[in-house]
Amino acid sequence: MKFFIDTANLKQIKEAQDLGVLDGVTTNPSLMAKEGITGRDNILQHYKDICAIVTGDVSAEVISTEFSEMVKEGEALAALHEQIVVKVPMIKDGIKAIKYFSDKGIRTNCTLVFSSGQALLAAKAGATYVSPFIGRLDDISSDGLNLIAEIRHIYDNYAFQTEILAASVRHTMHVIDCAKIGADVMTGPLSSIEGLLKHPLTDSGLAKFLADYKKGNN
Ligand code: G3P
Numbered sequence: 473m474k475f476f477i478d479t480a481n482l483k484q485i486k487e488a489q490d491l492g493v494l495d496g497v498t499t500n501p502s503l504m505a506k507e508g509i510t511g512r513d514n515i516l517q518h519y520k521d522i523c524a525i526v527t528g529d530v531s532a533e534v535i536s537t538e539f540s541e542m543v544k545e546g547e548a549l550a551a552l553h554e555q556i557v558v559k560v561p562m563i564k565d566g567i568k569a570i571k572y573f574s575d576k577g578i579r580t581n582c583t584l585v586f587s588s589g590q591a592l593l594a595a596k597a598g599a600t601y602v603s604p605f606i607g608r609l610d611d612i613s614s615d616g617l618n619l620i621a622e623i624r625h626i627y628d629n630y631a632f633q634t635e636i637l638a639a640s641v642r643h644t645m646h647v648i649d650c651a652k653i654g655a656d657v658m659t660g661p662l663s664s665i666e667g668l669l670k671h672p673l674t675d676s677g678l679a680k681f682l683a684d685y686k687k688g689n690n
Contacts, residue, residue, distance in 0.1 A: 473651050476528070476659035478639065480507045482521060484662045489526050491665070496528035498603075498639065498659040500559070500583070501535065516552060523553040531581045531601075533559035534569075542569040550578045557581050557600060562590045567597045574598025581637065588622040595627060595634040601657065606650075607640035616640070621653045644668055 474495035477488045480503040488494040499522070504510075509518045519532045530553070534545040542565060546558040550573075558573055559581040560566045570580045574597065581601040582594035586609060594602045604623060606616025623636050638650040641660030644667030650658045658664075 473655065474528070474635075474657040475665055476531075476637070476657055477662060477665070478503070478641070478659040479661065480504045480509060480518060480522070482507075482525065485522060485525050488662055488665060493665070494526060494528065495657070496530060496555075496557075496659075497522050497526055498531040498559070498581070498637070500533050516549075519549070519552055519556060523555045526555070528555065529557045529579070530555045531557045531559040531583075533583065534561075537561070537563060537565060539565040539568050539572075542566065543572055546573055546578065546580075559583050559603075560599075562586075562594065567593055570594065570597040570599050574600075583639070586619070588619060588626055591619075591623040591634075591636075592626055595630075595632040599634050601635045601637040603637045603639040603659075605640035606638055606646060607642040609640075610642075617646075617649050617653065620650055620655050624654050644670075 475493055476496040476498050477485055478498045480499045485497055504515055509515055522530050532549045534542050536542045536545050549558050550556050557579045560569050561584045562582055570582055573580045579600040581603055582599040583603045585591050585602055585604045591602045604619050609616035620638055635656035637657040637659060638655040639659050641647060641658050641664050644664050647658050647664050
């Protein structure tokens with residue numbers, strides 16, 4: 473299972489990279505705005521800065537919603553760095569653009585996926601990754617994890633190569649449940665990764681080991 477961090481915050485990206493288990497980064501326009509990164513040139517530079525920190529894939533999202541504009545924008549993003557994966561929204565022109573990019577060998581991440589039908593279409597178009605937003609489904613009393621299970625089932629039926637990138641992961645249990653279902657990738661905040669570290673028996677066990685060592689070595 474690949475671990476991506478879902479942020480445009482360079483400090484957090486570096487912290488996750490330093491942990492040694494990071495496989496990539498996902499961003500979106502809202503995450504960029506949250507870090508105060510605005511204007512095309514600054515945004516492009518920020519993608520390059522992220523690529524300089526991590527060794528894995530970095531999703532960079534197109535803003536256009538019309539096919540020819542998406543193609544222009546996506547090609548420019550892909551040309552920035554070999555780690556860039558072009559993030560394309562699940563709309564009609566987005567599917568056409570994913571097919572175009574796939575034929576050209578440009579990797580894509582189909583974003584804003586909320587149904588298994590959308591995920592099937594993204595795979596047919598040749599998306600490298602498909603991003604079902606599980607947290608946002610949970611937010612509206614729908615079952616995000618069930619969507620991951622449905623997509624896993626459909627992709628396995630036909631051996632689709634598209635990787636299931638569980639997005640909108642909000643906490644550590646999402647990560648564990650996605651791993652149980654067999655999501656290929658999860659993207660979430662740093663806290664969702666660091667939460668995996670925690671167990672009270674680890675803390676109390678370590679405290680006792682260290683105390684006993686101290687007793688024997690005084
Ligand atoms: O990057 C897309 C997705 O992960 C957004 O997450 O928490 O805004 O629903 P969230």
